[in-house]
Amino acid sequence: MTDAAAALRAEWTKARTVPDLPLAILLALVGTTSVNVLTGQPSAGLQLGQAVIAVAGVQILAGEYSTGLIHPTMLAFPTRWPALLAKAVLLIPGAAVTAIGNRPRDAVYLGLIALLGLGTAALIRNAVTAAGVVLTVLFVLPTMVRWMPDPDWATFLYRASPSPGHLATTAAWTAAALLLGTITLLTRRVS
Amino acid sequence: MIRAELTKLRTVRGWLFGLTAAVVLFVGSALLVAAGSHMSCGDQACPAPPVGPDGQAVEDHFGFAHRTLAGDGSLTAHVRDFSGIITYPPPRHDQIVEGLVPWAKAGLVIKDGTRPGSPYAAVMLTGSHGVRMQHDYVHDRAGGPTGARWLRLTRTGASVTAYASLDGKTWTTVGTVEMSGPAEIGFLIASPGDITVTENGLGGTSVQSRFTQASAVFDQITSTAGGEWRYDEVGGGGPGADWEKYHRPAGLEASAGRLTLTGSGDLAPVSGMAAVPYLAGTVPALLAVLIVAVLFITSEFRRGLIRTTLLASPARGHVLAAKAAVIGGVTFTVVLVAVVAARAWSTTVFRANGNIVLPTGALTDLRLAVGTAALLAVTAVLAYGLGVLLRRGLPAILLAVLLTVVPYLLATTSLLPPGAGEWLLRVTPAAGFAVQQTFPAYGHVLLPYTPAQGYFPLAPLAGLAIAAAWALGLLVLAVLRFRRADV
Amino acid sequence: MEATIEVSGLSKRYGSTVALDRMTFRVTPGQVTGFVGPNGAGKSTTMRILVGLDRADAGTAKVGDRSYHELVRPMTTVGTLLDAAAIHPARTGRNHLLWLAQSQRIPAGRVDELLEEVGLAGAARRRGGGYSLGMRQRLGVAAALLGDPPILILDEPFNGLDPAGFVWMRDLLRRRAEQGRAVLVASHLMGELQDLAGHVVVVAGGRVVADAPTRDMRDRYGSLESAYLELVR
Ligand SMILES: Nc1ncnc2c1ncn2[C@@H]1O[C@H](COP(=O)(O)OP(=O)(O)OP(=O)(O)O)[C@@H](O)[C@H]1O
Ligand SMILES: [Mg+2]
Numbered sequence: 053m054t055d056a057a058a059a060l061r062a063e064w065t066k067a068r069t070v071p072d073l074p075l076a077i078l079l080a081l082v083g084t085t086s087v088n089v090l091t092g093q094p095s096a097g098l099q100l101g102q103a104v105i106a107v108a109g110v111q112i113l114a115g116e117y118s119t120g121l122i123h124p125t126m127l128a129f130p131t132r133w134p135a136l137l138a139k140a141v142l143l144i145p146g147a148a149v150t151a152i153g154n155r156p157r158d159a160v161y162l163g164l165i166a167l168l169g170l171g172t173a174a175l176i177r178n179a180v181t182a183a184g185v186v187l188t189v190l191f192v193l194p195t196m197v198r199w200m201p202d203p204d205w206a207t208f209l210y211r212a213s214p215s216p217g218h219l220a221t222t223a224a225w226t227a228a229a230l231l232l233g234t235i236t237l238l239t240r241r242v243s
Numbered sequence: 244m245i246r247a248e249l250t251k252l253r254t255v256r257g258w259l260f261g262l263t264a265a266v267v268l269f270v271g272s273a274l275l276v277a278a279g280s281h282m283s284c285g286d287q288a289c290p291a292p293p294v295g296p297d298g299q300a301v302e303d304h305f306g307f308a309h310r311t312l313a314g315d316g317s318l319t320a321h322v323r324d325f326s327g328i329i330t331y332p333p334p335r336h337d338q339i340v341e342g343l344v345p346w347a348k349a350g351l352v353i354k355d356g357t358r359p360g361s362p363y364a365a366v367m368l369t370g371s372h373g374v375r376m377q378h379d380y381v382h383d384r385a386g387g388p389t390g391a392r393w394l395r396l397t398r399t400g401a402s403v404t405a406y407a408s409l410d411g412k413t414w415t416t417v418g419t420v421e422m423s424g425p426a427e428i429g430f431l432i433a434s435p436g437d438i439t440v441t442e443n444g445l446g447g448t449s450v451q452s453r454f455t456q457a458s459a460v461f462d463q464i465t466s467t468a469g470g471e472w473r474y475d476e477v478g479g480g481g482p483g484a485d486w487e488k489y490h491r492p493a494g495l496e497a498s499a500g501r502l503t504l505t506g507s508g509d510l511a512p513v514s515g516m517a518a519v520p521y522l523a524g525t526v527p528a529l530l531a532v533l534i535v536a537v538l539f540i541t542s543e544f545r546r547g548l549i550r551t552t553l554l555a556s557p558a559r560g561h562v563l564a565a566k567a568a569v570i571g572g573v574t575f576t577v578v579l580v581a582v583v584a585a586r587a588w589s590t591t592v593f594r595a596n597g598n599i600v601l602p603t604g605a606l607t608d609l610r611l612a613v614g615t616a617a618l619l620a621v622t623a624v625l626a627y628g629l630g631v632l633l634r635r636g637l638p639a640i641l642l643a644v645l646l647t648v649v650p651y652l653l654a655t656t657s658l659l660p661p662g663a664g665e666w667l668l669r670v671t672p673a674a675g676f677a678v679q680q681t682f683p684a685y686g687h688v689l690l691p692y693t694p695a696q697g698y699f700p701l702a703p704l705a706g707l708a709i710a711a712a713w714a715l716g717l718l719v720l721a722v723l724r725f726r727r728a729d730v
Numbered sequence: 731m732e733a734t735i736e737v738s739g740l741s742k743r744y745g746s747t748v749a750l751d752r753m754t755f756r757v758t759p760g761q762v763t764g765f766v767g768p769n770g771a772g773k774s775t776t777m778r779i780l781v782g783l784d785r786a787d788a789g790t791a792k793v794g795d796r797s798y799h800e801l802v803r804p805m806t807t808v809g810t811l812l813d814a815a816a817i818h819p820a821r822t823g824r825n826h827l828l829w830l831a832q833s834q835r836i837p838a839g840r841v842d843e844l845l846e847e848v849g850l851a852g853a854a855r856r857r858g859g860g861y862s863l864g865m866r867q868r869l870g871v872a873a874a875l876l877g878d879p880p881i882l883i884l885d886e887p888f889n890g891l892d893p894a895g896f897v898w899m900r901d902l903l904r905r906r907a908e909q910g911r912a913v914l915v916a917s918h919l920m921g922e923l924q925d926l927a928g929h930v931v932v933v934a935g936g937r938v939v940a941d942a943p944t945r946d947m948r949d950r951y952g953s954l955e956s957a958y959l960e961l962v963r
Contacts, residue, residue: 054835055802062833069825070818096658099649107641115637118545120816123783124826124873127810128833130782130799178257180541180636184534187644192526195652196272198447198695199523201280210445241784 059134063142072115073146076108080150080162094154098216099191102165105147106186109169112139114179126242136174136237140167140230161216165190168214168226174233189225190214244556248569252539261535262577265528265619269581270588272524277589280520282598291599292513293360293478299682300513300601301380303359304478306506307352308495309429316467317397318351318428321411322368323501325349327457329437330486339486343370346509346689347434349459351396353403353426359478363510364420365431366394366405370457375687376405376418381512383687386417396428411463428468430502432459435509440691446656448695454484456491458505472497476506511688518601518681519593521586522615525679526648528581529619533643536570536623541636549730560722563631567718570627575620582612603681610703614678617707621714622647625672628717631725646672646713654694661693665700672713674699677706731794731807733759733880733912735780739789742775742936749775751936752789757914759880761928762907764944764954765916768962772936773916774812777885781810793881803834809874811884814866819859823850823869826858827876834877841876848872849898863890871902882906882913888922900926920955930954934962 067073084101088094113136116122129135147166148159169186176182193213200206214222252258282289295301327343350367364378374387374394387407395406395414401423406414436452443449474495484507487493493506543549556562586608594600603611626643633639650673654664668674677699684692692698699706735757742750750772757763765773778784780791782798791797793808801807817826827841845854848868853861861869867890874882887899903926907913917923923930923944930947932940940947940961944954951957 058833058835062829065825065829065832066818066821069822069829070820072820091659091663093659096653099653099658100645103641103645103649107637111637115818118636119818120813121818123812123816124830126783127781128805128830130801130804178538180538180640181257181261181534183637183640184530184644187640187648188527188530191644191648191652192530194446194656195526195648196523197445198655199272199276199520201276201517201520205279206445215446239785241778 055129055131055134056137059129059138060141062128063135063138067112067142072111073108073142076104076111077146077149080104080108080147081152084150085153088153094158095216098151098154098158098161101150102162102190103187105150105162106165106169106190107183108146109143109166110173110179110183110186111169112143112173113170114173114177114182117177118179122242132237133234136170136234140170143167143170157219158216160219161222164219164222164226165214168222168229171226171229171231171233174237175229244561244565245569247555248566249573252569252573258535258539261531261538262573265531265535265574266577266581266584268531269524269528269578270585272527273521273585273589274592276520276523277592278596280517280593280598281596284597289597289599292601293358294602295360295380295512296362297379297381298602298604299381301360302478302509302511302513303361303380304476304508305348305431305433305510306493306495306504306508307354307357307427307429307431307475307477308472308502308504309354309357309427309475310466310468310470310472312353312398312426312428312468315399316428317395317465318468319393319395319411319463319465320351320430320461321463322349322392322394322459323462324460325368325457326459327370327434327455328486330454330484332437332453333439343457344435344437344455344689345369345371346511346687347455347457348510349432349457349461349504350430351394351405351428352431353396353398353422353428354477355422355424355426357427357475357477362422364396364403364405364422365510366396366407366417367431368392368394368459370434372687374407374417376420377510377687378403378420378422380510381685382420383685384418387415391415398422398426398428428466429472430459430461430504431510432457432504432506433509434507435511435689438689438691440693442657446658448657448691448693450691450696454486454507456484456486456493456505456507458491458503461502461504462500464500464502472502478508509688512682512685513601514688514690518603519586519590519598521582521589522611522679524581524585525615525619525676526651528578529622529648530644532574532578532619532623533626533640533647536574536626537630537636537639537643539570540566540627540630541634541639544634544730545636553730559726563718563722563725567624567627571620571624574623575616578619579612579616582615586612607681611679611681614703614707618675618678618710621675621707621710622672625710625714625717628714628721631721632717647675648673651676656695664694668694668700668706669709672710674701674706675710677701678703731796731880733794733910734792735881735883735912735914736792736795737776737780737789738791740776740779740786740791741788742772742779742784742786748936750779750786750789753933753936753938754789755931755938755941757912757931758929759910759912760907762903762913762915762923762926764923764927764930765914765933766918766920766923766930766958767933767939771933771962773933774885775936776933777810777812777883777914777916780883781808783812793883803877805830805834805873805879806836806877807879808881808883809877809879810882811867811870811874811887813885814863814870814889817858817861817866817869819857821858822855823858823861823865824854826869827872830873830876836877844872844875847875864892864895867891868895871899880911882911884914885916886918887915888917888919896922920953920958924948924954930957932958932961
């Protein structure tokens with residue numbers, strides 16, 4: 053447990069000493085709020101916000117693979133999980149803040165999306181690819197619904213896409229990504 | 244230089260994988276959607292809609308009272324009464340009301356027989372669009388004085404001319420079209436279904452059509468063609484709506500110089516039927532392409548490879564242009580192959596499932612294939628430009644998706660009010676999706692011509708031009724900045 | 731705990747490339763151990779496995795009788811310098827060391843102490859993206875020394891250092907060894923190692939080809955360089 057606490061402290065220092073995460077949260081917040089105000093539709097702003105938050109979730113881990121920073125991180129936490137846990141703990145409030153003008157469930161949703169990004173980054177490592185995959189899950193699945201001729205398929209696809217309306221589905225995606233990502237992170241070699 | 248960049252692209256396994264993934268996603272999605280499309284009409288194959296003179300599938304269903312017209316001739320009549328019913332209209336959908344849908348039609352027509360899909364020329368009174376001259380399903384023009392109730396159709400030689408009049412004495416020409424050969428001349432009645440759009444609960448919309456019927460009384464008839472008025476329900480023969488069974492059947496009543504014609508249907512291009520869904524994989528493939536395009540440049544920045552590249556060819560503008568040409572060209576080629584494969588393959592599957600393959604026309608097919616390849620190529624260049632500009636992969640891919648996929652998603656689902664969605668499809672790079680519109684929007688067919696239904700606010704090439712302008716603009720900006728940047 | 735490094739029967743393949751082939755050696759405290767061999771011999775791979783970044787296919791790699799991942803506050807036991815410090819381009823050198831210190835529950839005061847020691851005090855509040863190779867190398871050394879570890883594992887520590895840096899690094903390594911620490915240094919600089927290292931492990935093709943005191947090598951072949959050239963031929 054002391055490991056986890058130290059990791060949280062270290063990750064907090066990491067997060068606040070470069071602009072990436074604060075900037076992403078600010079961007080998500082401003083983007084979400086302004087789209088909400090412009091369209092008068094809270095769900096529209098969330099589309100923008102979730103993209104930024106998902107990428108922030110990817111960035112916090114995959115960014116370390118790009119800069120090589122993953123090495124010192126792993127040297128500091130050879131068991132690896134404390135670092136992942138600390139990043140997850142940091143992301144959740146950061147994401148939730150974005151939904152400040154929305155319903156409380158949207159805050160939960162954005163938290164899940166941030167973790168979806170984190171899990172995918174642990175699984176895929178390459179930042180751009182991981183971000184592309186998460187954005188695909190978020191945006192491409194819903195665009196496919198329109199093409200599905202069979203109402204049952206369309207309904208299935210619609211229900212299977214993460215969305216603020218389907219917290220359980222979203223949580224399932226996040227859980228799957230985190231599970232696979234954690235296994236990958238714990239077992240595969242770094243670099 | 245282009246050769247060198249091609250080699251770079253070709254020799255990184257991840258990028259090859261990404262491009263392959265784009266193809267697989269494109270073709271796979273098309274197959275999946277085609278495989279999921281089933282159509283059955285009892286135990287027989289579903290009847291294909293008739294094909295009109297211009298090659299597109301048409302609806303040709305109307306009540307027709309006619310005589311044979313051998314050569315020249317003319318028909319004049321006064322529309323004494325034009326009324327109808329609409330079943331269960333919104334908002335409550337609970338009763339049948341009197342009224343005409345906007346494109347209900349009563350008028351005069353010369354038609355090459357009663358075979359559905361055959362050429363015709365007609366002048367008609369409509370529910371709320373005044374007097375129109377229409378011919379061969381897709382052509383429509385307004386004309387005549389406002390409130391005209393008198394209609395005349397004349398054939399002289401190979402031209403058919405339509406007139407309208409307020410009093411039956413002074414006539415205004417509505418239009419003239421070419422049409423020769425033996426024909427039937429007479430009266431038409433048609434009333435298309437009443438359309439409502441509802442949210443389908445899946446983030447999209449669905450279109451419902453409800454039965455309507457129109458009825459017209461023609462009197463003061465002057466016809467040069469002789470004989471009986473024979474009645475046919477062109478393109479009919481279906482089971483008939485409940486209204487027709489229990490209240491008022493379609494048909495013709497003749498009495499003392501008066502004809503009363505009752506019926507439903509339309510003479511128009513087919514609406515509400517989907518083409519082969521071979522473009523279904525566009526957005527998934529686009530995502531794969533965006534990833535490759537962004538990585539193609541940002542990985543050079545990250546690994547310092549850009550220095551090697553610039554040492555080999557110090558003209559920075561040329562280097563960037565060569566890379567853009569490579570990523571655009573490769574994407575275009577790869578996607579074109581994917582479209583052709585998806586089209587061939589999914590058409591087979593689609594047809595095997597009993598679906599009707601609507602004719603789209605060779606030019607449209609070409610536009611869809613080349614246009615889709617161009618759309619993805621342009622978007623790839625745009626993503627690449629963002630990569631050069633931002634130098635970092637994550638913001639680049641994020642912005643690329645926010646500029647292209649997200650507007651498309653917002654516009655084609657019910658997340659935004661339709662006006663806002665269409666606006667997005669005019670100004671963002673997602674405008675390029677207009678190139679994928681399969682069927683044109685017809686002014687004389689009432690349909691929700693919304694992005695959700697596959698109709699875009701811009702013309703295909705105009706939309707593609709907007710996307711290209713974005714890509715080019717970003718690229719120029721990137722080159723300008725990169726020319727004086729430290730690397 | 732004894733400050734030793736023990737590598738035994740270590741094998742590792744990358745696809746069809748054999749990186750390590752039953753690599754076995756032992757590093758004892760109190761002296762610098764040179765780790766030499768041609769490019770691609772497997773030195774860096776061995777080091778990465780030692781600190782748990784790579785997994786071996788077979789064999790064991792122990793630091794202080796334990797696997798690296800079993801260590802509590804590992805950087806207080808093993809100090810590692812692999813390639814020059816990887817740092818986020820937007821983070822200052824000081825903040826980089828700060829988070830590392832926090833991760834090991836090392837007081838923040840130690841950070842400034844070390845910045846002074848590695849000669850980065852002046853640049854400590856500049857963004858890491860602007861650091862030169864030598865500066866990043868110094869930052870990496872600082873990270874390795876942060877936990878005052880009894881075991882040091884350094885891959886090419888002289889990389890990018892200026893002449894004064896060479897002297898400094900030499901002293902630093904020697905001093906740590908004299909304090910009874912185990913110091914494993916992979917390097918291609920035979921001249922440096924000849925004076926610095928008390929013991930040398932020569933590897934080629936993923937195997938140890940010689941493992942002897944430097945003095946023995948020098949006596950037998952004349953110089954460490956000739957020994958190396960002879961051994962890996
Ligand atoms: N991630 C990797 N993927 C594939 N092969 C690798 C990887 N890492 C190392 N290798 C291979 O393993 C072998 C040993 O490499 P290693 O980096 O350990 O050599 P080295 O002794 O450190 O060489 P140098 O003196 O050049 O630093 C080489 O053949 C190398 O190509
Ligand atoms: Mg090495």
